[in-house]
Structure formats: C-alpha cells, structure tokens
Amino acid sequence: MTVTSIAAFAAAAAAEAVYVSPTAPTFLGSIPTGAGADVHIYQDSDGSLSSTCTGCGEYAWTLLVTPEFAQEHAAACLRPPRRLAA
Template structure:
C-alpha cells in the first residue's frame, strides 16, 4: 500500500482555488440625512438588507432590517458626512 502525503500549504492552495466568493451586495439606494450625510441600503444574496451611514458610521445588518429602518436612521442622524480615508 502506498500513502500519499500532501503538504498543508498545497492543500490550502487547492482549497482556495475551489472557493467561490459570495456575490457583492446589491446597492438599492441612498437616503439623505438632515445633516447632509447618506444612509446607503444594500440587499445581500440571501435577501437580507444592510445599511451604512456616511455620517455617524452606523452599520446595520439583520434579517429584520427594512427600508423603514434605514429611513428612521436617516431622520435622526445629525452627523455630517465623514471624510473618506486617503
């Protein structure tokens, strides 16, 4: 009987080649805040929604996030848009 030995690095490389990245979330739109920032709303491949705020930086994801949730955050967020990282 002959044993086959595969290095961990070779196994990891083969596994990485077989890995498929999930699709990027689909951008649904932006909701402006009163301070000039935006709440961006996305739909993930599983149908869930997520949102992030360019003002306060809040990121929300849950199966229960709804467009109304993002609208409520946009209505109460008073932070101006944050500067982008260089």
C-alpha cells in the same frame, strides 16, 4: 458487503465540496440625512438588507433590516458626512 468508515465518507464528501464565495451586495439606493450625509441600502444574495451611514458610520445588518429602518436612521442621524482619509 462493502463497509465504509464514517471518516472515509466524511473525507470523500469534503473533497467534493466546493467553496462558492457570496456575490457582492446589490446597491438599492441612498436616503439623505438632515445633516447632509447618506444612508446607503444594500441587498445581500440571501435577500437580507444592510445599511451604512456616511455620517456616523453605523453599519446595520440583520434579517429584520427594512427600508423603514434605514429611513428612521436617516431621520435621526445628526452627524455631517465624514471626511475621507487622504
């Protein structure tokens, strides 16, 4: 009978584990705000959505973000596009 310690088993499993970095989010589109900024919508490899606003800078991510969430933000954001750093 062969006896393997839990520590030895865990070390062997860790040696076999390979880190795979997530893929970059897929750009789905933009929704313009009333002040001339845009809300950009992205889909992550897990299917979740995220959005960023070029006006106020808000970044939103959750499993509950929907295109409607981004539309609501675009309708409510009154900040013009932020200037890019020089």
